[in-house]
Amino acid sequence: MQKMYSKTSHSEQVAKMAPKDETVKFLLDYSKALSVIDYNKLKFEALLN
């Protein structure tokens, strides 16, 4: 029986993985919504949607 050399190896498949577009979009939206307010050496986080 001939060996199949064309099949991609597991490590190659792992290397090509990427997060879903929704996840990236969520992070970008989260970043836009998050603002850090400095007040008398205190930092407040505000999530503005």
Place this chain on the structure above:
Amino acid sequence: MKQNTHTDAVLVSAYINGDESALSHLITRHKQRIYSFIYSKVYNRDITEDIFQDTFIKVIRSLKRGKYNEEGKFLPWVMRIAHNLVIDHFRKNNRMPKFENKDDFNIFSVLSDGSLNAEKQIIKGQVESDVRRLIEELPDDQKEVLIMRIYKEMSFKEISLQTDVSINTALGRMRYALINLRKVIDKHNIVLTN
């Protein structure tokens, strides 16, 4: 998206200064590597997605709070955060191990509720009352030995002392009691199983 040629350090400082698109470039540049790193540890797409998201939430918060010192090590820093979150994930799972059913194996096929359901309880009650009625039909000497042995859990020595017979006689009465019970059960086709 257009390939951005700025270094990580330039993009990080642009992001800290309010340029949101810089974050997009940073994520696009490193997402594959970070995602693959997480996946190589947890081997689960959903968990990888969660940890990837939590990693960048930490990155965003740290950058916006000004907690990150730029030393040209953005990627190792993000990888370290991802690594710590992977460890947190395994710690949490060790505290509360989770079992997932696979297609070919279901845990409930080997785990069952040992207590009897209502129907089986009724049947058990009927069987027990049938056995008591059968015992009542036995000759008195056999019945006495059987009740002492089975219901009172007495030893044959104790039975022999209480009934003033030898141990062998008590054993013989017990034997005949069981033989007689079996005879009656066979004769009347009584079912005594649940």
